[in-house]
Amino acid sequence: MELLNQHVSIRKFKSQLIDSCVLESIIYSGTKASTTGNMQLYSVIVSDNDEEREKLIPLHFNQGVAKSAPVLLTFIADFNRFSKWCTMSNASPGYGNILSFFTAAIDALIFAQNVCVTAENYGLGICYLGTTTYNAKEIIQVLELPKLTFPVTTVAIGYPDELPELTDRIPLKGIIHKGKYVDYSTQEINKLYAFKESLESSKKFVAENNRESLAQVYTDVRYKKSDNEFFSLKMMEVLKEQGFLE
Protein backbone atom coordinates (compact mmCIF):
# COMPACT_ATOMS: atom_id res chain seq x y z
CA MET A 1 0.00 0.00 0.00
CA GLU A 2 1.75 3.08 -1.26
CA LEU A 3 -0.28 5.36 1.07
CA LEU A 4 0.80 3.49 4.19
CA ASN A 5 4.36 2.96 3.02
CA GLN A 6 4.83 6.69 2.39
CA HIS A 7 3.64 7.72 5.84
CA VAL A 8 5.69 10.32 7.61
CA SER A 9 4.67 12.32 10.68
CA ILE A 10 3.95 16.00 9.98
CA ARG A 11 4.90 18.57 12.61
CA LYS A 12 4.32 21.83 10.69
CA PHE A 13 0.89 22.61 9.27
CA LYS A 14 -0.63 25.26 7.03
CA SER A 15 -3.18 27.55 8.69
CA GLN A 16 -5.80 26.13 6.29
CA LEU A 17 -8.73 24.73 8.25
CA ILE A 18 -10.18 21.26 7.76
CA ASP A 19 -13.67 21.24 6.30
CA SER A 20 -16.08 19.79 8.84
CA CYS A 21 -17.43 17.31 6.27
CA VAL A 22 -13.91 16.06 5.57
CA LEU A 23 -13.28 15.67 9.29
CA GLU A 24 -16.54 13.78 9.76
CA SER A 25 -15.75 11.54 6.82
CA ILE A 26 -12.36 10.72 8.31
CA ILE A 27 -13.84 9.90 11.70
CA TYR A 28 -16.56 7.85 9.99
CA SER A 29 -13.90 5.66 8.36
CA GLY A 30 -12.32 5.33 11.80
CA THR A 31 -15.52 3.82 13.18
CA LYS A 32 -15.46 1.12 10.50
CA ALA A 33 -12.38 -0.43 12.10
CA SER A 34 -12.67 -3.60 14.17
CA THR A 35 -14.06 -3.07 17.66
CA THR A 36 -14.39 -5.54 20.54
CA GLY A 37 -17.78 -7.28 20.40
CA ASN A 38 -19.00 -4.29 18.33
CA MET A 39 -19.12 -2.27 21.55
CA GLN A 40 -17.25 0.77 20.10
CA LEU A 41 -15.48 1.55 23.34
CA TYR A 42 -14.16 4.95 22.25
CA SER A 43 -14.97 8.60 21.75
CA VAL A 44 -13.04 11.41 20.10
CA ILE A 45 -12.83 15.02 21.25
CA VAL A 46 -12.39 17.51 18.40
CA SER A 47 -10.52 20.66 19.52
CA ASP A 48 -10.48 23.02 16.55
CA ASN A 49 -10.73 26.56 17.87
CA ASP A 50 -8.06 28.66 19.59
CA GLU A 51 -9.66 28.58 23.02
CA GLU A 52 -9.96 24.79 23.00
CA ARG A 53 -6.49 24.22 21.58
CA GLU A 54 -4.80 26.65 23.94
CA LYS A 55 -5.97 24.69 26.96
CA LEU A 56 -4.48 21.48 25.58
CA ILE A 57 -1.19 22.74 24.13
CA PRO A 58 0.61 23.21 27.48
CA LEU A 59 -0.45 19.69 28.47
CA HIS A 60 1.47 18.48 25.43
CA PHE A 61 4.51 20.39 26.75
CA ASN A 62 3.99 23.21 24.20
CA GLN A 63 5.41 21.06 21.42
CA GLY A 64 5.61 22.90 18.10
CA VAL A 65 3.45 20.27 16.43
CA ALA A 66 0.62 20.80 18.95
CA LYS A 67 0.79 24.56 18.45
CA SER A 68 0.90 24.29 14.67
CA ALA A 69 -2.03 21.91 14.13
CA PRO A 70 -5.44 23.47 13.37
CA VAL A 71 -7.13 20.44 14.93
CA LEU A 72 -6.26 18.21 17.86
CA LEU A 73 -8.13 14.94 18.12
CA THR A 74 -8.03 13.38 21.58
CA PHE A 75 -8.90 9.68 21.48
CA ILE A 76 -10.72 8.39 24.52
CA ALA A 77 -11.01 4.83 25.79
CA ASP A 78 -14.69 5.04 26.73
CA PHE A 79 -16.64 2.53 28.81
CA ASN A 80 -18.93 5.30 30.11
CA ARG A 81 -21.34 5.41 27.15
CA PHE A 82 -21.65 1.63 26.93
CA SER A 83 -22.10 1.23 30.69
CA LYS A 84 -24.83 3.89 30.72
CA TRP A 85 -26.67 1.93 28.03
CA CYS A 86 -26.31 -1.26 30.10
CA THR A 87 -27.68 0.36 33.25
CA MET A 88 -30.61 1.78 31.32
CA SER A 89 -31.30 -1.68 29.89
CA ASN A 90 -31.60 -3.33 33.28
CA ALA A 91 -28.17 -4.88 32.85
CA SER A 92 -25.28 -4.62 35.36
CA PRO A 93 -22.06 -3.40 33.71
CA GLY A 94 -18.80 -4.60 35.27
CA TYR A 95 -16.15 -2.59 33.46
CA GLY A 96 -14.38 -0.76 36.28
CA ASN A 97 -11.23 -2.85 35.98
CA ILE A 98 -7.88 -2.92 34.17
CA LEU A 99 -8.87 -5.57 31.61
CA SER A 100 -11.83 -3.47 30.51
CA PHE A 101 -9.69 -0.33 30.42
CA PHE A 102 -7.21 -2.09 28.18
CA THR A 103 -9.98 -3.46 25.96
CA ALA A 104 -11.31 0.07 25.47
CA ALA A 105 -7.77 1.35 24.85
CA ILE A 106 -7.32 -1.24 22.08
CA ASP A 107 -10.59 -0.14 20.50
CA ALA A 108 -9.62 3.54 20.70
CA LEU A 109 -6.18 2.98 19.17
CA ILE A 110 -7.39 0.87 16.26
CA PHE A 111 -10.03 3.54 15.63
CA ALA A 112 -7.33 6.27 15.82
CA GLN A 113 -5.10 4.55 13.29
CA ASN A 114 -7.93 4.19 10.77
CA VAL A 115 -8.63 7.91 11.24
CA CYS A 116 -4.95 8.64 10.50
CA VAL A 117 -4.82 6.47 7.38
CA THR A 118 -7.99 8.10 6.04
CA ALA A 119 -6.71 11.59 6.87
CA GLU A 120 -3.57 10.94 4.83
CA ASN A 121 -5.70 9.69 1.97
CA TYR A 122 -7.37 13.14 2.03
CA GLY A 123 -3.97 14.86 1.76
CA LEU A 124 -3.84 15.74 5.44
CA GLY A 125 -0.83 15.14 7.67
CA ILE A 126 -0.88 13.68 11.17
CA CYS A 127 1.33 13.32 14.22
CA TYR A 128 0.58 11.24 17.32
CA LEU A 129 1.24 13.01 20.62
CA GLY A 130 2.53 10.47 23.15
CA THR A 131 2.32 13.16 25.82
CA THR A 132 -1.37 12.32 26.27
CA THR A 133 -0.77 9.57 28.84
CA TYR A 134 1.77 11.74 30.70
CA ASN A 135 -0.81 14.40 31.41
CA ALA A 136 -3.97 12.33 31.31
CA LYS A 137 -5.03 13.81 34.66
CA GLU A 138 -5.03 17.40 33.39
CA ILE A 139 -6.48 16.45 29.99
CA ILE A 140 -9.36 14.76 31.82
CA GLN A 141 -10.01 18.02 33.68
CA VAL A 142 -9.85 20.21 30.56
CA LEU A 143 -12.02 17.90 28.46
CA GLU A 144 -14.38 17.13 31.36
CA LEU A 145 -14.02 13.38 30.93
CA PRO A 146 -16.30 11.35 33.21
CA LYS A 147 -15.47 8.13 35.06
CA LEU A 148 -14.78 5.05 32.91
CA THR A 149 -13.06 7.15 30.26
CA PHE A 150 -9.34 7.78 29.72
CA PRO A 151 -7.45 9.73 27.00
CA VAL A 152 -5.11 7.25 25.31
CA THR A 153 -3.58 9.34 22.55
CA THR A 154 -3.90 12.61 20.66
CA VAL A 155 -3.49 13.18 16.95
CA ALA A 156 -2.42 16.59 15.64
CA ILE A 157 -3.92 16.98 12.19
CA GLY A 158 -3.89 19.52 9.36
CA TYR A 159 -2.62 20.23 5.86
CA PRO A 160 1.17 19.67 5.72
CA ASP A 161 3.45 22.68 5.47
CA GLU A 162 6.56 20.53 5.22
CA LEU A 163 7.65 17.43 3.36
CA PRO A 164 9.94 15.49 5.69
CA GLU A 165 12.00 12.55 4.47
CA LEU A 166 10.77 9.09 5.39
CA THR A 167 12.16 7.97 8.73
CA ASP A 168 14.31 4.86 9.10
CA ARG A 169 13.08 1.55 10.44
CA ILE A 170 15.13 -1.39 11.74
CA PRO A 171 15.29 -4.36 9.34
CA LEU A 172 12.05 -6.34 9.12
CA LYS A 173 13.68 -9.52 10.42
CA GLY A 174 14.22 -7.67 13.69
CA ILE A 175 10.46 -7.42 14.17
CA ILE A 176 9.25 -10.84 12.99
CA HIS A 177 9.59 -14.04 15.02
CA LYS A 178 8.56 -17.37 13.49
CA GLY A 179 6.55 -19.58 15.84
CA LYS A 180 8.07 -18.24 19.05
CA TYR A 181 10.11 -15.30 20.31
CA VAL A 182 13.80 -15.87 19.80
CA ASP A 183 15.65 -13.44 22.01
CA TYR A 184 18.28 -11.22 20.41
CA SER A 185 22.01 -11.86 20.65
CA THR A 186 24.43 -8.97 21.07
CA GLN A 187 25.48 -9.44 17.49
CA GLU A 188 21.91 -9.27 16.24
CA ILE A 189 21.15 -6.11 18.19
CA ASN A 190 24.29 -4.55 16.73
CA LYS A 191 23.16 -5.38 13.22
CA LEU A 192 19.58 -4.21 13.73
CA TYR A 193 20.54 -0.78 15.05
CA ALA A 194 23.69 -0.19 12.96
CA PHE A 195 21.94 1.71 10.17
CA LYS A 196 20.04 3.95 12.61
CA GLU A 197 23.28 4.77 14.44
CA SER A 198 25.09 5.51 11.17
CA LEU A 199 22.65 8.20 10.07
CA GLU A 200 23.94 11.78 10.04
CA SER A 201 20.76 12.87 11.85
CA SER A 202 21.51 10.40 14.64
CA LYS A 203 25.12 11.56 14.96
CA LYS A 204 23.94 15.17 15.11
CA PHE A 205 21.44 14.19 17.81
CA VAL A 206 24.20 12.56 19.89
CA ALA A 207 26.51 15.57 19.51
CA GLU A 208 23.81 18.16 20.29
CA ASN A 209 22.93 16.33 23.47
CA ASN A 210 26.54 15.76 24.52
CA ARG A 211 26.13 11.99 24.75
CA GLU A 212 28.29 9.04 23.80
CA SER A 213 25.64 7.03 21.98
CA LEU A 214 22.22 7.42 20.37
CA ALA A 215 20.71 5.12 23.00
CA GLN A 216 21.90 7.55 25.70
CA VAL A 217 19.89 10.32 24.04
CA TYR A 218 16.84 8.13 24.60
CA THR A 219 17.61 7.03 28.16
CA ASP A 220 19.13 10.30 29.48
CA VAL A 221 17.16 12.94 27.58
CA ARG A 222 14.03 11.81 25.73
CA TYR A 223 12.56 8.88 27.69
CA LYS A 224 14.22 8.99 31.10
CA LYS A 225 13.70 6.42 33.83
CA SER A 226 12.83 9.09 36.42
CA ASP A 227 10.21 10.63 34.12
CA ASN A 228 8.74 7.24 33.23
CA GLU A 229 8.46 6.33 36.90
CA PHE A 230 6.93 9.68 37.84
CA PHE A 231 4.33 9.51 35.07
CA SER A 232 3.64 5.82 35.79
CA LEU A 233 2.61 6.63 39.36
CA LYS A 234 0.46 9.44 38.01
CA MET A 235 -1.12 7.18 35.40
CA MET A 236 -2.05 4.55 37.98
CA GLU A 237 -3.62 7.23 40.18
CA VAL A 238 -5.63 8.53 37.25
CA LEU A 239 -6.79 5.03 36.28
CA LYS A 240 -8.02 4.68 39.86
CA GLU A 241 -9.74 8.08 39.85
CA GLN A 242 -11.44 7.19 36.58
CA GLY A 243 -12.85 4.04 38.15
CA PHE A 244 -10.76 1.49 36.26
CA LEU A 245 -9.12 -0.15 39.32
CA GLU A 246 -12.16 -1.14 41.39
Place this chain on the structure above:
Amino acid sequence: MELLNQHVSIRKFKSQLIDSCVLESIIYSGTKASTTGNMQLYSVIVSDNDEEREKLIPLHFNQGVAKSAPVLLTFIADFNRFSKWCTMSNASPGYGNILSFFTAAIDALIFAQNVCVTAENYGLGICYLGTTTYNAKEIIQVLELPKLTFPVTTVAIGYPDELPELTDRIPLKGIIHKGKYVDYSTQEINKLYAFKESLESSKKFVAENNRESLAQVYTDVRYKKSDNEFFSLKMMEVLKEQGFLE
Protein backbone atom coordinates in the same frame (compact mmCIF):
# COMPACT_ATOMS: atom_id res chain seq x y z
CA MET B 1 -11.62 5.17 1.78
CA GLU B 2 -13.66 2.37 0.30
CA LEU B 3 -11.26 -0.28 1.62
CA LEU B 4 -11.61 0.86 5.22
CA ASN B 5 -15.34 1.54 4.96
CA GLN B 6 -16.01 -1.98 3.67
CA HIS B 7 -14.14 -3.69 6.50
CA VAL B 8 -15.84 -6.65 8.07
CA SER B 9 -14.25 -9.23 10.34
CA ILE B 10 -13.78 -12.66 8.77
CA ARG B 11 -14.22 -15.75 10.92
CA LYS B 12 -14.10 -18.49 8.27
CA PHE B 13 -11.08 -18.89 6.04
CA LYS B 14 -10.11 -20.97 3.01
CA SER B 15 -7.34 -23.50 3.57
CA GLN B 16 -5.25 -21.55 1.04
CA LEU B 17 -1.93 -20.52 2.62
CA ILE B 18 -0.54 -17.01 2.58
CA ASP B 19 2.56 -16.60 0.47
CA SER B 20 5.49 -15.67 2.70
CA CYS B 21 6.34 -12.67 0.49
CA VAL B 22 2.77 -11.39 0.82
CA LEU B 23 2.95 -11.80 4.58
CA GLU B 24 6.27 -9.98 4.76
CA SER B 25 4.93 -7.18 2.60
CA ILE B 26 1.93 -6.77 4.91
CA ILE B 27 4.12 -6.67 8.00
CA TYR B 28 6.47 -4.24 6.24
CA SER B 29 3.59 -1.82 5.70
CA GLY B 30 2.76 -2.25 9.37
CA THR B 31 6.20 -1.00 10.34
CA LYS B 32 5.65 2.20 8.37
CA ALA B 33 3.01 3.31 10.87
CA SER B 34 3.80 5.97 13.46
CA THR B 35 5.88 4.75 16.39
CA THR B 36 6.84 6.54 19.60
CA GLY B 37 10.16 8.34 19.12
CA ASN B 38 10.87 5.92 16.27
CA MET B 39 11.61 3.25 18.89
CA GLN B 40 9.41 0.54 17.24
CA LEU B 41 8.33 -0.96 20.54
CA TYR B 42 6.74 -4.07 19.06
CA SER B 43 7.33 -7.51 17.63
CA VAL B 44 5.04 -9.95 15.87
CA ILE B 45 5.00 -13.71 16.23
CA VAL B 46 3.92 -15.56 13.08
CA SER B 47 2.25 -18.92 13.86
CA ASP B 48 1.55 -20.59 10.55
CA ASN B 49 1.96 -24.32 11.00
CA ASP B 50 -0.32 -26.78 12.75
CA GLU B 51 1.95 -27.40 15.71
CA GLU B 52 2.33 -23.70 16.44
CA ARG B 53 -1.34 -22.90 15.91
CA GLU B 54 -2.57 -25.82 18.02
CA LYS B 55 -0.73 -24.53 21.06
CA LEU B 56 -2.42 -21.14 20.73
CA ILE B 57 -5.97 -22.13 19.76
CA PRO B 58 -7.05 -23.34 23.25
CA LEU B 59 -5.71 -20.09 24.72
CA HIS B 60 -8.20 -18.31 22.46
CA PHE B 61 -10.93 -20.52 23.94
CA ASN B 62 -11.03 -22.72 20.81
CA GLN B 63 -12.95 -20.06 18.90
CA GLY B 64 -13.86 -21.14 15.38
CA VAL B 65 -12.03 -18.18 13.90
CA ALA B 66 -8.77 -19.17 15.61
CA LYS B 67 -9.12 -22.74 14.36
CA SER B 68 -10.01 -21.67 10.84
CA ALA B 69 -7.19 -19.18 10.21
CA PRO B 70 -4.08 -20.48 8.46
CA VAL B 71 -2.01 -17.81 10.23
CA LEU B 72 -2.20 -16.29 13.70
CA LEU B 73 -0.24 -13.09 14.24
CA THR B 74 0.41 -12.30 17.91
CA PHE B 75 1.32 -8.65 18.40
CA ILE B 76 3.77 -7.99 21.21
CA ALA B 77 4.40 -4.76 23.11
CA ASP B 78 8.18 -5.08 23.20
CA PHE B 79 10.58 -3.02 25.31
CA ASN B 80 13.02 -5.96 25.49
CA ARG B 81 14.76 -5.38 22.16
CA PHE B 82 15.10 -1.64 22.67
CA SER B 83 16.33 -2.03 26.27
CA LYS B 84 18.94 -4.58 25.16
CA TRP B 85 20.22 -2.04 22.62
CA CYS B 86 20.39 0.62 25.35
CA THR B 87 22.34 -1.60 27.73
CA MET B 88 24.77 -2.51 24.96
CA SER B 89 25.23 1.20 24.19
CA ASN B 90 26.28 2.08 27.75
CA ALA B 91 22.85 3.61 28.37
CA SER B 92 20.53 2.77 31.31
CA PRO B 93 17.03 1.84 30.13
CA GLY B 94 14.20 2.62 32.55
CA TYR B 95 11.18 0.98 30.95
CA GLY B 96 9.99 -1.45 33.63
CA ASN B 97 6.90 0.59 34.42
CA ILE B 98 3.26 0.96 33.41
CA LEU B 99 3.75 4.11 31.32
CA SER B 100 6.36 2.35 29.20
CA PHE B 101 4.18 -0.74 28.90
CA PHE B 102 1.32 1.40 27.64
CA THR B 103 3.61 3.27 25.25
CA ALA B 104 4.73 -0.04 23.75
CA ALA B 105 1.11 -1.24 23.62
CA ILE B 106 0.15 1.87 21.63
CA ASP B 107 3.00 1.20 19.20
CA ALA B 108 2.01 -2.46 18.81
CA LEU B 109 -1.66 -1.67 18.18
CA ILE B 110 -1.03 1.04 15.59
CA PHE B 111 1.35 -1.39 13.89
CA ALA B 112 -1.31 -4.14 14.04
CA GLN B 113 -3.98 -1.97 12.46
CA ASN B 114 -1.72 -1.03 9.54
CA VAL B 115 -1.02 -4.74 9.07
CA CYS B 116 -4.78 -5.39 8.96
CA VAL B 117 -5.52 -2.61 6.47
CA THR B 118 -2.74 -3.83 4.20
CA ALA B 119 -3.89 -7.44 4.51
CA GLU B 120 -7.39 -6.47 3.36
CA ASN B 121 -5.87 -4.58 0.46
CA TYR B 122 -4.29 -7.92 -0.58
CA GLY B 123 -7.70 -9.61 -0.47
CA LEU B 124 -7.09 -11.26 2.87
CA GLY B 125 -9.56 -11.22 5.75
CA ILE B 126 -8.75 -10.53 9.38
CA CYS B 127 -10.28 -10.88 12.82
CA TYR B 128 -8.85 -9.49 16.07
CA LEU B 129 -8.86 -11.94 18.99
CA GLY B 130 -9.53 -10.02 22.21
CA THR B 131 -8.83 -13.21 24.14
CA THR B 132 -5.10 -12.40 23.98
CA THR B 133 -5.11 -10.27 27.14
CA TYR B 134 -7.24 -12.84 29.00
CA ASN B 135 -4.64 -15.54 28.57
CA ALA B 136 -1.51 -13.42 28.25
CA LYS B 137 0.18 -15.56 30.92
CA GLU B 138 -0.17 -18.79 28.94
CA ILE B 139 0.57 -17.11 25.60
CA ILE B 140 3.81 -15.78 27.10
CA GLN B 141 4.76 -19.35 28.05
CA VAL B 142 3.90 -20.83 24.66
CA LEU B 143 5.63 -18.09 22.68
CA GLU B 144 8.56 -17.90 25.12
CA LEU B 145 8.21 -14.15 25.58
CA PRO B 146 10.96 -12.59 27.73
CA LYS B 147 10.60 -9.84 30.34
CA LEU B 148 9.57 -6.41 29.09
CA THR B 149 7.27 -7.94 26.47
CA PHE B 150 3.51 -8.52 26.58
CA PRO B 151 1.06 -9.90 23.96
CA VAL B 152 -1.53 -7.16 23.36
CA THR B 153 -3.63 -8.66 20.60
CA THR B 154 -3.79 -11.45 18.04
CA VAL B 155 -4.98 -11.22 14.45
CA ALA B 156 -6.38 -14.29 12.72
CA ILE B 157 -5.63 -13.90 9.02
CA GLY B 158 -6.31 -15.77 5.79
CA TYR B 159 -8.31 -15.78 2.56
CA PRO B 160 -12.03 -15.28 3.32
CA ASP B 161 -14.38 -18.21 2.93
CA GLU B 162 -17.44 -16.13 3.79
CA LEU B 163 -18.80 -12.71 2.91
CA PRO B 164 -20.51 -11.38 6.01
CA GLU B 165 -22.72 -8.31 5.89
CA LEU B 166 -21.24 -5.09 7.24
CA THR B 167 -21.88 -4.73 10.96
CA ASP B 168 -23.84 -1.83 12.42
CA ARG B 169 -22.28 1.16 14.17
CA ILE B 170 -23.95 3.69 16.45
CA PRO B 171 -24.55 7.11 14.82
CA LEU B 172 -21.38 9.16 14.34
CA LYS B 173 -22.62 11.96 16.60
CA GLY B 174 -22.52 9.44 19.44
CA ILE B 175 -18.74 9.19 19.08
CA ILE B 176 -17.73 12.80 18.42
CA HIS B 177 -17.57 15.49 21.12
CA LYS B 178 -16.81 19.09 20.14
CA GLY B 179 -14.30 20.81 22.42
CA LYS B 180 -15.16 18.79 25.52
CA TYR B 181 -16.95 15.59 26.53
CA VAL B 182 -20.65 16.19 26.93
CA ASP B 183 -22.05 13.29 28.90
CA TYR B 184 -25.01 11.39 27.47
CA SER B 185 -28.58 11.88 28.59
CA THR B 186 -30.94 8.93 28.89
CA GLN B 187 -32.72 10.13 25.78
CA GLU B 188 -29.46 10.31 23.80
CA ILE B 189 -28.40 6.82 24.85
CA ASN B 190 -31.80 5.53 23.77
CA LYS B 191 -31.41 7.12 20.35
CA LEU B 192 -27.82 5.94 19.87
CA TYR B 193 -28.58 2.28 20.59
CA ALA B 194 -32.10 2.08 19.13
CA PHE B 195 -31.00 0.85 15.70
CA LYS B 196 -28.69 -1.80 17.17
CA GLU B 197 -31.51 -3.06 19.40
CA SER B 198 -33.96 -3.13 16.51
CA LEU B 199 -31.87 -5.48 14.37
CA GLU B 200 -33.21 -9.00 13.84
CA SER B 201 -29.77 -10.37 14.69
CA SER B 202 -29.88 -8.57 18.03
CA LYS B 203 -33.36 -9.85 18.84
CA LYS B 204 -32.24 -13.38 17.98
CA PHE B 205 -29.23 -12.93 20.24
CA VAL B 206 -31.44 -11.85 23.15
CA ALA B 207 -33.85 -14.77 22.63
CA GLU B 208 -31.11 -17.39 22.25
CA ASN B 209 -29.54 -16.26 25.49
CA ASN B 210 -32.85 -16.00 27.38
CA ARG B 211 -32.31 -12.36 28.29
CA GLU B 212 -34.57 -9.33 28.47
CA SER B 213 -32.29 -6.93 26.61
CA LEU B 214 -29.29 -6.88 24.28
CA ALA B 215 -27.23 -5.17 26.97
CA GLN B 216 -27.88 -8.13 29.27
CA VAL B 217 -26.32 -10.45 26.69
CA TYR B 218 -23.17 -8.36 27.05
CA THR B 219 -23.16 -8.05 30.86
CA ASP B 220 -24.44 -11.56 31.71
CA VAL B 221 -22.97 -13.70 28.94
CA ARG B 222 -20.29 -12.15 26.76
CA TYR B 223 -18.37 -9.67 28.96
CA LYS B 224 -19.27 -10.52 32.54
CA LYS B 225 -18.13 -8.58 35.59
CA SER B 226 -16.80 -11.72 37.31
CA ASP B 227 -14.75 -12.68 34.24
CA ASN B 228 -13.43 -9.14 33.81
CA GLU B 229 -12.37 -9.03 37.44
CA PHE B 230 -10.76 -12.47 37.31
CA PHE B 231 -8.80 -11.65 34.16
CA SER B 232 -7.87 -8.19 35.49
CA LEU B 233 -6.15 -9.71 38.51
CA LYS B 234 -4.39 -12.12 36.19
CA MET B 235 -3.34 -9.31 33.84
CA MET B 236 -1.83 -7.26 36.67
CA GLU B 237 0.10 -10.33 37.88
CA VAL B 238 1.43 -10.93 34.39
CA LEU B 239 2.45 -7.28 33.96
CA LYS B 240 4.40 -7.65 37.19
CA GLU B 241 5.99 -10.95 36.11
CA GLN B 242 6.99 -9.36 32.82
CA GLY B 243 8.78 -6.57 34.70
CA PHE B 244 6.39 -3.73 33.86
CA LEU B 245 5.46 -2.82 37.48
CA GLU B 246 8.89 -2.21 39.04
